[in-house]
Amino acid sequence: MSEVPFVPLARVADAYSPRFAEFAFEPGFVASVDQHVADLREQLWGPEPGLVAGAPDPEDLSDYALGFQDALTEIGWREPVGYDYAVCRLTAVSWLVREHRLLEPDPH
Structure with a gap:
């Protein structure tokens, strides 16, 4: 399988994994990401x-991440200092990537 389909996941993970550090002091953010x-x-x-x-x-x-980011681009969304629906959604995508190790090479 080609690496190209996973470029959107890698971009989201790179951009939103640092947000996990906010979980330590933002319980509302944690709850929102969990819901997403x-x-x-x-x-x-x-x-x-x-x-x-x-x-x-x-x-x-x-595919979902790419479509979601395309929609955000179309509406001119800018990442806020805090968090909004889009930040929570993209952080949730990043969490799924990390939790399930989706970007790590398949050992088989």
Whole structure:
């Protein structure tokens, strides 16, 4: 599989992973990102039985991230100092990338 489909994921992870440091002092941000993670899972992969969610499909998440960023560009969105819906959504994408190690090489 080509690396090209995962460029949007790498860009989001690079840009929004540093936001994880804010989790230590922004409980509202943590809660909001958690809700976005749950919503992304539901929206992109449907409900999953059990308590542990499986890893998302990297191509689906990459396509979503690219489309979301394109929409933000179209409306002229600028990243705020704090956080808004878009920051929470992109941080949630970044969290899924990190949590499921989607950018690490497949050991198989």
